[in-house]
Amino acid sequence: MSLRRALALSVGLGVVVAACFKVPYTNRKSINLVPDKLMINLSASSYGELLQAEKLTKKGEDKELLDRVGKRIAHQADRKDYAWEYSLINDDETVNAWALPGGKIAFYTGIQPILKNEAGMAFVMGHEVGHAIARHGAERMSQQLVLFGGLAGAYALLESNTKLSTEQNVAILAAAGAVAEVGLILPFSRSHESEADVIGAMYMAGAGYPPEEAVKLWGRMERKTGGAGVPAFLSTHPANNKRQEVIREWLPRAEKRYERNKLTKDTLSKRW
Numbered sequence: 168m169s170l171r172r173a174l175a176l177s178v179g180l181g182v183v184v185a186a187c188f189k190v191p192y193t194n195r196k197s198i199n200l201v202p203d204k205l206m207i208n209l210s211a212s213s214y215g216e217l218l219q220a221e222k223l224t225k226k227g228e229d230k231e232l233l234d235r236v237g238k239r240i241a242h243q244a245d246r247k248d249y250a251w252e253y254s255l256i257n258d259d260e261t262v263n264a265w266a267l268p269g270g271k272i273a274f275y276t277g278i279q280p281i282l283k284n285e286a287g288m289a290f291v292m293g294h295e296v297g298h299a300i301a302r303h304g305a306e307r308m309s310q311q312l313v314l315f316g317g318l319a320g321a322y323a324l325l326e327s328n329t330k331l332s333t334e335q336n337v338a339i340l341a342a343a344g345a346v347a348e349v350g351l352i353l354p355f356s357r358s359h360e361s362e363a364d365v366i367g368a369m370y371m372a373g374a375g376y377p378p379e380e381a382v383k384l385w386g387r388m389e390r391k392t393g394g395a396g397v398p399a400f401l402s403t404h405p406a407n408n409k410r411q412e413v414i415r416e417w418l419p420r421a422e423k424r425y426e427r428n429k430l431t432k433d434t435l436s437k438r439w
C-alpha cells in the first residue's frame with residue numbers, strides 16, 4: 168500500500184472511530200458523522216420555524232404539567248449543553264409528539280387522551296428525550312450522507328464504464344436508492360423507535376413514574392389506531408404490539424429503578 172493510501176485510510180478510519188457513539192441502555196454502537204454542536208444549532212432555529220405555524224398553549228395546568236414532567240425527565244438525561252424546551256401545540260386532531268436534537272420537544276393536545284395521566288406523559292416525554300439523547304436525528308442524517316456518497320460514487324463508475332445514457336444511469340441509481348431506503352434506512356428508523364421506548368421507560372422509572380404505564384400506553388394507541396395503517400415493514404414505526412414486547416423485556420430493570428425513585432403522589436389518575 169502506498170504511503171498516500173495508507174494515510175487516507177487511517178484518516179478515514181479515524182473519522183469513523185471518532186464518530187462512534189454508544190447509545191445509553193441498549194449499548195448499540197451508532198455512527199455519527201454530524202457534529203453535535205451543528206445539530207444543536209440547526210435544530211434550535213428549525214424549532215422556532217416549526218412552531219410558528221402552530222397555535223401554542225402557553226399557560227394553564229396542561230402546559231405547567233408538561234414543563235414539570237419535561238424537567239424531571241431531562242434531569243435523567245443529564246445533558247447540560249442542551250437548551251431544553253417543551254411546547255404544547257393546541258391541535259386536538261394530531262395524535263403526536265416530537266423531539267429535535269438538542270432537547271427541543273413538542274406535544275400536540277391530540278395525544279393527551281392516549282397519555283391519559285402524568286405517568287403516560289412521562290413515558291412519551293422519556294421517549295422523545297430518548298431520541299434526542301441517542302442522537303437519532305444525526306444518525307439518520309449520517310446514513311443519508313453515506314447513501315448519497317455511495318450513489319455518487321456508483322454514478323461515476325457507471326458513467327465511465329458503461330455505454331448507458333445518463334438518464335439510464337440515473338434511473339438505475341434511483342432504483343438502488345429506493346431499495347436502500349426500504350431495506351436499510353427504514354428498519355433503522357424502526358429500531359430507533361424501539362430504542363427510544365427503552366430509554367423512555369428507564370428515564371420515566373428513574374424520574375419516579377411506574378414504567379408499566381408504558382406498555383398500557385401502547386395498548387391505548389393500538390385501540391385508537393385499530394392497528395390500521397401501513398404494514399410494519401414499510402412504516403417508520405414498528406407495530407404497537409412489537410413495541411410492547413420490547414418494553415416488557417426491559418420492564419424488570421425499569422421496575423427496580425422505579426422502586427428506588429417512586430414518587431409519593433398519584434401519577435396514574437386520569438387527567439384527560
Ligand SMILES: [Zn+2]
Nearest residue numbers: 294298360363
Ligand atoms: Zn419516536
